[in-house]
Amino acid sequence: MDVQTHSGNLFMNTATMAYRNLLKTVHNPDRFMDVIIQPVMFMLMFGYLFGGAIAGGVQAYLPTIVPGILMQTMLSAASGSGAQIREDLDSGVFDRFKSLPMAHVAPLAGQLFADSLRLLMATVASLTTGYLMGWRPAVGFGWVVAIAGLAIVTGWALSWLFALLGLLAKSAGAVQSVSLMTMLVLSFMSNAFVPLKSLTKPLQFIAHLNPVTYVITAIRQILATGSWTHEALLVLGVDLIIVVIFAPLAVWAYDRN
Amino acid sequence: MTTKNAIEVSHLTKKFGKKLAVDDVSFNVRQGEVFGLLGPNGAGKTTTLRMLTTLLKADAGQVKIFGHDTVKEGRLARSLFGLTGQYAVVDEDISARQNLMIFARLNGLSRPDAKQRTTELLHEFSLENSADKALKDFSGGMRRRLDLAVSLITRPALIFLDEPTTGLDPRTRTQMWDTIRHLVQQGSTIVLTTQYLDEADQLADNLAIIDHGKLVKTGTPAELKQQIGGTRLNFTVDRSTQVGAAVKLVAAQVADAVQQTGQQLSVRLTQMAQAAPILTALNQAKITISQLAVQEPSLDDVFLNLTVGKN
Ligand SMILES: Nc1ncnc2c1ncn2[C@@H]1O[C@H](COP(=O)(O)OP(=O)(O)O)[C@@H](O)[C@H]1O
Ligand SMILES: [Mg+2]
Numbered sequence: 001m002d003v004q005t006h007s008g009n010l011f012m013n014t015a016t017m018a019y020r021n022l023l024k025t026v027h028n029p030d031r032f033m034d035v036i037i038q039p040v041m042f043m044l045m046f047g048y049l050f051g052g053a054i055a056g057g058v059q060a061y062l063p064t065i066v067p068g069i070l071m072q073t074m075l076s077a078a079s080g081s082g083a084q085i086r087e088d089l090d091s092g093v094f095d096r097f098k099s100l101p102m103a104h105v106a107p108l109a110g111q112l113f114a115d116s117l118r119l120l121m122a123t124v125a126s127l128t129t130g131y132l133m134g135w136r137p138a139v140g141f142g143w144v145v146a147i148a149g150l151a152i153v154t155g156w157a158l159s160w161l162f163a164l165l166g167l168l169a170k171s172a173g174a175v176q177s178v179s180l181m182t183m184l185v186l187s188f189m190s191n192a193f194v195p196l197k198s199l200t201k202p203l204q205f206i207a208h209l210n211p212v213t214y215v216i217t218a219i220r221q222i223l224a225t226g227s228w229t230h231e232a233l234l235v236l237g238v239d240l241i242i243v244v245i246f247a248p249l250a251v252w253a254y255d256r257n
Numbered sequence: 258m259t260t261k262n263a264i265e266v267s268h269l270t271k272k273f274g275k276k277l278a279v280d281d282v283s284f285n286v287r288q289g290e291v292f293g294l295l296g297p298n299g300a301g302k303t304t305t306l307r308m309l310t311t312l313l314k315a316d317a318g319q320v321k322i323f324g325h326d327t328v329k330e331g332r333l334a335r336s337l338f339g340l341t342g343q344y345a346v347v348d349e350d351i352s353a354r355q356n357l358m359i360f361a362r363l364n365g366l367s368r369p370d371a372k373q374r375t376t377e378l379l380h381e382f383s384l385e386n387s388a389d390k391a392l393k394d395f396s397g398g399m400r401r402r403l404d405l406a407v408s409l410i411t412r413p414a415l416i417f418l419d420e421p422t423t424g425l426d427p428r429t430r431t432q433m434w435d436t437i438r439h440l441v442q443q444g445s446t447i448v449l450t451t452q453y454l455d456e457a458d459q460l461a462d463n464l465a466i467i468d469h470g471k472l473v474k475t476g477t478p479a480e481l482k483q484q485i486g487g488t489r490l491n492f493t494v495d496r497s498t499q500v501g502a503a504v505k506l507v508a509a510q511v512a513d514a515v516q517q518t519g520q521q522l523s524v525r526l527t528q529m530a531q532a533a534p535i536l537t538a539l540n541q542a543k544i545t546i547s548q549l550a551v552q553e554p555s556l557d558d559v560f561l562n563l564t565v566g567k568n
Pocket of ligand 2: 302420
């Protein structure tokens, strides 16, 4: 009557958890509709409303906002991870996971791997809308893939940060409002929509402290020069550091819960 | 040691801030029995269960599952039991089959084994017809059943159930009881918590009554009832002229005093077998009686007796 089991390895457990989250996403399309609709909406609104005022035309504005809105979308997709984790915690399903003889980091890692699909869809939605509006990067398609990759890696690193927030927060509502604030502040207090030079000195100072500014700069540089710049490498390095720091912290918070 | 213990709990304690949720609790659960943890809402049942199942670190005390310390050998201990929490935690968004498959895989079953086990469990829990529907359309009872099925994937020898029937309608509740009895027949050891006295009475071989984090009493349901005063025999003497004679007759048969209220008599029996001679004696003396009732003490009495006044 014995059931043949082996204590699961990290890779298999994570794959199963990612599969679970993907299934949930497929059954619940509204879980990714937000990250598709949001960039399309922002791209159209900002492009047509402010393009003329800020850059003298939609075409001229696109090189500024395509990377800007791409990063803004990454931020909001990443912040969704926190809310989802909080929801799972509240539902008690993590208790069930924890009582299983499986690797402890797997439920978190699975969630975050599944979330990279959200990031991918958000990226495709942002770039496609830009293309349809007339955005034509001077560099080859390979470099567009490169910046998409850079954005997704950055979004993924950030989702660990939001996951930690979700694990530490009191309620899903709290996670959502903090996430929304963070997203708004970080995306608008940066060079995402306007050239830094147009900002007042205090705002410029803040924008320079804002990490999002550096990611957007890196993306614009790659698109302008067709090469990996120092900024781009720096961003990748920081992404790595974020994961190295926040993944263990998230696991710690998960164990503590 | 004649019977092996499935669980040994000693001096388990948990504080939340200043509140002692579980206060120096010790008990053993024998292999193959149903052990009931009975207590009102907020008594500390879930907290105790969470510590037994390694979900919560105890502030003090020790838990051994089949001899393995849950702190030192957590992962091994976790592989020895199944847990069904207080709230159904199966995923609403996906189907019963997908839920079972995912948990089977997480439990370390290979893909073909997981598939086979899923089919078996869907069958055992009569969920085949709705296996591929999203759980959103499931009734509370079906969700509970699936939740239990999930914790049985590895056929654990030890199963924890936290309030398995809370919120279920009476019919589904009876079904759940049958399922639990069936598991016991297959040799499982079961630890369940409940607020319902009749449920503990129906299912548990041994009980621990917990209140305000403290174990107030342990024993079999019968023992606990015995302590509260055994079975009572109640009846009414039809003719008021015969009451005196009836009291004398009954008093001759039992140790305790006969309680008399008007024409109603009530007497405590130490054994059910005492009832027959009393009735025969009354019959021979041509004393007619009515409204005869044998009143088993309910666990309600036990419970009230032990917990009221301390709140
Ligand atoms: N995570 C927690 N933080 C603070 N207090 C808690 C926590 N979990 C339970 N408690 C408190 O501990 C007591 C026992 O709770 P619990 O074990 O859930 O009771 P039961 O399951 O018997 O209804 C309650 O007073 C409850 O409010
Ligand atoms: Mg409880």
